[in-house]
Amino acid sequence: MTNKLAIIQMDIAFGNPETNRKRATEKIKEAAANGSEFILLPELWTTGYDLSRFDEIAEDMTGPTHRLLLDLAREHKITIAGSIAEKDGGNFYNTFIAYDKDGELLIKYRKVHLFRLMNEEKFLESGNTKGNFKLGSFPVAGVICYDIRFPEWMRTHMLDGSRGLFVVAEWPKPRVNHWRNLLISRAIENQCFVIACNRVGSDPGNEFGGHSIVVDPWGNVVSEGGFEEEIVYAEVDFTAVESIRQQIPIFQDRRPDLYE
Numbered sequence: 520m521t522n523k524l525a526i527i528q529m530d531i532a533f534g535n536p537e538t539n540r541k542r543a544t545e546k547i548k549e550a551a552a553n554g555s556e557f558i559l560l561p562e563l564w565t566t567g568y569d570l571s572r573f574d575e576i577a578e579d580m581t582g583p584t585h586r587l588l589l590d591l592a593r594e595h596k597i598t599i600a601g602s603i604a605e606k607d608g609g610n611f612y613n614t615f616i617a618y619d620k621d622g623e624l625l626i627k628y629r630k631v632h633l634f635r636l637m638n639e640e641k642f643l644e645s646g647n648t649k650g651n652f653k654l655g656s657f658p659v660a661g662v663i664c665y666d667i668r669f670p671e672w673m674r675t676h677m678l679d680g681s682r683g684l685f686v687v688a689e690w691p692k693p694r695v696n697h698w699r700n701l702l703i704s705r706a707i708e709n710q711c712f713v714i715a716c717n718r719v720g721s722d723p724g725n726e727f728g729g730h731s732i733v734v735d736p737w738g739n740v741v742s743e744g745g746f747e748e749e750i751v752y753a754e755v756d757f758t759a760v761e762s763i764r765q766q767i768p769i770f771q772d773r774r775p776d777l778y779e
């Protein structure tokens with residue numbers, strides 16, 4: 520059984536949620552019209568890294584972006600995921616959310632590893648829970664950008680049974696080789712699909728590298744974007760994970776007595 524995926528590799532208007540919601544809506548409708556069942560948006564796609572203005576532009580879990588995603592998901596019978604700026608009381612988080620085709624919230628994952636190079640730790644709180652959720656009957660997980668540099672964090676999700684890793688990012692262009700190699704490695708070492716969305720364009724501090732990518736559990740690149748705006752499409756069959764995990768049974772051969 521295959522899932523048709525679309526990755527919205529978009530530019531993000533800095534600190535302007537209204538503009539970003541309009542841009543994303545057009546692209547979501549285009550991807551849905553092309554038959555996509557799951558649509559992935561980038562990290563902080565409504566605000567970008569305008570962290571010092573999060574008190575104005577972040578939203579709680581009932582905010583306008585939630586209402587938009589919920590309506591689009593129901594109208595087009597699609598699942599939509601991505602991370603947005605969350606406000607909870609006086610705290611702010613970088614939060615991965617996904618709404619399914621009935622408008623149900625599947626996951627709320629707050630970024631665990633905050634990225635000092637972009638001052639995240641000065642403005643945001645980190646999360647303390649995992650990103651596991653289910654896509655139909657398949658266990659998968661959602662993580663955010665810098666998280667992929669922590670293979671032990673990905674492994675934790677895989678030990679819970681995940682077969683796919685959804686990654687959202689604002690990954691700078693000068694390190695796009697790290698991005699590709701880390702994602703391919705995470706797919707091979709966990710024998711899972713990796714579906715990753717990175718933004719393009721620039722903000723006042725960085726230029727971003729795109730190269731959104733889908734990698735299969737054998738480490739093959741199924742689909743990949745370039746440096747410009749585009750929608751990256753792919754079909755994945757999560758049942759393929761099982762045969763690869765049987766062929767090279769790393770989950771059986773692990774030695775947690777030595778390293779856990």
Ligand SMILES: O=C(O)CCC(=O)C(=O)O
Nearest residue numbers: 634664665689690691694
């Ligand atoms: O790890 C990196 O090089 C980029 C991470 C990043 O940009 C982020 O977590 O937002």
